[in-house]
Amino acid sequence: MRYTILLVALFSAACSRAPKAANEVVAVASAKVPAQPDDATWEGAPEYTAKLVPQDLVEPRLMNPSTPEVRVRSVTNGSEIAFRLEWDDESKNDMPGPSRMVDACAVQIPEKTEKDLPEPQMGQEGKRVQVTYWRSDWQATVDGRGDTIRDIYPNATVDHYPFQSKALEKGSDAEKEMAQRYAPARALGNIRSGPRSQPVEQLVANGPGSLSPGEPLSAKGKGAFGKKGWAVVISRKLPEGLSANQRTHIAFAVWQGQQQESGARKMRSGWVSLLRKGE
Amino acid sequence: MARVFNWQLGREMSYWYPESRPQRQFAAVFDTNKCIACQTCTLACKTTWTSGKGQEYMLWNNVETKPYGSYPLAYDIKLLEMLNGQQWSGAKYEGQTLFESAPAGERVLGWRPEQRDYAYPNVGEDDCAGQVDHGEFLSLPHMNWFFYLPRICNHCTYPACLASCPRGSIYKRQEDGIVLVDQGRCRGYQECVRGCPYKKVFFNPMTGTSEKCIACFPKMEQGITPQCFENCIGKIRLSGYLSPPGKARPDNPIDYLVHIRKIALPLFPQFGLEPNVYYIPPIHAPVSFNQQLFGPGAGEAMKAYRNAMNDPDLASLLCLFGSTEKVINRYHRQGELAVAADEKGVELVRVPMREPVHIRPAVDQKNQLVRINCP
Numbered sequence: 001m002r003y004t005i006l007l008v009a010l011f012s013a014a015c016s017r018a019p020k021a022a023n024e025v026v027a028v029a030s031a032k033v034p035a036q037p038d039d040a041t042w043e044g045a046p047e048y049t050a051k052l053v054p055q056d057l058v059e060p061r062l063m064n065p066s067t068p069e070v071r072v073r074s075v076t077n078g079s080e081i082a083f084r085l086e087w088d089d090e091s092k093n094d095m096p097g098p099s100r101m102v103d104a105c106a107v108q109i110p111e112k113t114e115k116d117l118p119e120p121q122m123g124q125e126g127k128r129v130q131v132t133y134w135r136s137d138w139q140a141t142v143d144g145r146g147d148t149i150r151d152i153y154p155n156a157t158v159d160h161y162p163f164q165s166k167a168l169e170k171g172s173d174a175e176k177e178m179a180q181r182y183a184p185a186r187a188l189g190n191i192r193s194g195p196r197s198q199p200v201e202q203l204v205a206n207g208p209g210s211l212s213p214g215e216p217l218s219a220k221g222k223g224a225f226g227k228k229g230w231a232v233v234i235s236r237k238l239p240e241g242l243s244a245n246q247r248t249h250i251a252f253a254v255w256q257g258q259q260q261e262s263g264a265r266k267m268r269s270g271w272v273s274l275l276r277k278g279e
Numbered sequence: 280m281a282r283v284f285n286w287q288l289g290r291e292m293s294y295w296y297p298e299s300r301p302q303r304q305f306a307a308v309f310d311t312n313k314c315i316a317c318q319t320c321t322l323a324c325k326t327t328w329t330s331g332k333g334q335e336y337m338l339w340n341n342v343e344t345k346p347y348g349s350y351p352l353a354y355d356i357k358l359l360e361m362l363n364g365q366q367w368s369g370a371k372y373e374g375q376t377l378f379e380s381a382p383a384g385e386r387v388l389g390w391r392p393e394q395r396d397y398a399y400p401n402v403g404e405d406d407c408a409g410q411v412d413h414g415e416f417l418s419l420p421h422m423n424w425f426f427y428l429p430r431i432c433n434h435c436t437y438p439a440c441l442a443s444c445p446r447g448s449i450y451k452r453q454e455d456g457i458v459l460v461d462q463g464r465c466r467g468y469q470e471c472v473r474g475c476p477y478k479k480v481f482f483n484p485m486t487g488t489s490e491k492c493i494a495c496f497p498k499m500e501q502g503i504t505p506q507c508f509e510n511c512i513g514k515i516r517l518s519g520y521l522s523p524p525g526k527a528r529p530d531n532p533i534d535y536l537v538h539i540r541k542i543a544l545p546l547f548p549q550f551g552l553e554p555n556v557y558y559i560p561p562i563h564a565p566v567s568f569n570q571q572l573f574g575p576g577a578g579e580a581m582k583a584y585r586n587a588m589n590d591p592d593l594a595s596l597l598c599l600f601g602s603t604e605k606v607i608n609r610y611h612r613q614g615e616l617a618v619a620a621d622e623k624g625v626e627l628v629r630v631p632m633r634e635p636v637h638i639r640p641a642v643d644q645k646n647q648l649v650r651i652n653c654p
């Protein structure tokens with residue numbers, strides 16, 4: 001009984017307290033880096049609200065502004081850093097397809113922790129940025145959506161695929177090889193072409209249009225769609241050279257599938273200061 | 280945007296990148312008058328390249344019934360409407376291309392089909408739209424007209440797909456002008472799907488990348504014609520390489536039909552992409568319709584085709600369509616024979632311009648029998 005009362009008290013305290021607002025992203029120290037967006041650890045981190053503007057530097061631009069802001073919290077254990085991004089979204093878009101765009105978000109951090117910052121929009125020549133990118137359809141895959149066309153189009157009928165040939169043993173290399181023949185992106189090892197164990201990918205860029213696979217940096221993610229929209233945890237290795245009580249910078253981007261946003265058509269922030277709080 | 284020359288428009292135009300013509304340009308001529316819409320080409324491509332997961336709905340090659348058919352739905356009408364009626368003056372295009380009419384923030388004037396637009400290839404295209412009333416009968420010539428339009432990627436000189444991609448994931452090969460999506464680099468933004476007016480790039484939801492016709496380049500590299508050409512029952516297709524207009528070679532079959540005789544015309548040249556699949560227009564469709572599809576040269580091309588029987592050089596070349604699985608680089612006429620050769624001049628095939636005809640009397644005098652024509 002005593003425990004219940006205590007819990008209720010704690011709960012109401014958490015609810016009534018407005019989140020600590022910060023004027024920069026502050027990564028608080030914690031032994032544990034939370035993997036889930038609803039982990040209680042996040043309550044101990046102040047919230048920063050990043051204003052978003054349409055990507056308007058390169059064509060194609062986003063002409064109609066959508067997501068106005070993203071709420072960010074951060075936690076680090078000294079080797080890993082995690083961010084929780086939350087934004088309002090009326091519709092969950094996690095089904096890929098022709099003209100079906102998916103919800104996504106990304107964090108961008110300069111490769112080198114130094115005063116002189118790269119261009120905020122995807123970095124620049126000689127000053128690379130590291131981008132950790134999360135996508136809702138990858139989340140669905142990681143959460144158990146199957147790798148067949150019927151998982152996206154339940155009414156699809158397929159008579160036969162070449163890799164289902166009777167001559168090919170199930171699960172054999174020959175079967176896989178046949179399937180890859182008709183999936184050139186997978187055959188080439190394109191990291192975005194699924195099946196996957198993480199809903200995020202780690203990328204680097206040195207200017208618009210230059211995004212390419214980067215060092216893995218142990219990037220992980222987990223997104224959940226709630227009443228108000230998405231809450232997504234993105235974690236990765238702590239930026240190199242970022243010691244306690246030091247600062248680097250971070251930028252955010254959000255894509256709303258419902259608004260047909262993908263690639264360059266996105267809402268993005270400018271550079272925001274990121275402080276790694278000491279113990 | 281750069282200024283480039285588009286010979287199909289008879290003028291310079293704006294394009295996202297500077298002019299850079301390949302060493303040679305993959306090209307094709309399709310004779311619409313011979314197409315029977317058997318879809319063997321469609322299936323030849325399908326079984327060869329798009330039988331995988333996520334490719335179910337894709338038809339890199341399709342055949343639609345004009346005037347009403349289209350795949351994906353209304354791909355052509357929609358864009359013609361967006362272009363809002365533009366003018367030619369003689370052989371010069373005075374209107375705006377898709378690049379020149381790109382709205383603010385865009386690279387190309389485009390749109391992206393909805394999923395359902397891909398859902399009904401050919402459904403209803405060949406059907407009667409209304410009830411056939413009692414007492415109606417067929418009168419000749421037909422009151423109405425239709426024809427089949429087979430389509431693959433045009434491996435355009437100024438591809439809108441390539442211009443649309445903010446990542447530069449689409450490239451045009453220097454050696455043969457074939458346009459490809461780099462499957463290692465593509466990130467599935469679907470900008471190319473939006474940009475290509477012919478809607479010949481398709482998004483694969485299982486691999487998350489966009490895919491398109493590859494002009495069967497592994498075959499072309501070996502001097503063998505693509506799958507949809509080799510398997511064409513109607514022998515309507517001829518593959519090869521097109522020279523730039525000033526360098527046309529009369530013994531190059533594609534040059535001869537496109538540049539010299541001007542009997543094969545690009546599809547929707549007004550879009551400004553300099554597409555490289557050329558069509559002999561259907562001679563029984565109205566000139567005005569053909570002009571909208573194939574540009575101002577349609578009337579002359581129809582006349583020349585109608586007169587082919589009195590035009591042995593042209594007729595002999597038309598006989599070479601579908602006569603060999605090899606790519607024909609040179610051809611000449613030897614009396615009543617059309618002779619085709621490869622790049623090195625090695626003879627590939629010779630085809631008689633007229634099939635030998637034997638007429639046997641209805642009554643076999645020797646055996647005292649009446650002959651019956653058995654099908």
Ligand code: SF4
Pocket residue numbers: 431432433434435438439440441458474475476477478479480491552
């Ligand atoms: S037809 Fe479309 S896909 Fe093919 S090259 Fe032209 S623009 Fe690109």
Ligand code: SF4
Pocket residue numbers: 323324325327328339340431432491492493494495505506507508
């Ligand atoms: S050329 Fe090859 S890839 Fe292109 S449509 Fe024809 S068969 Fe398909």
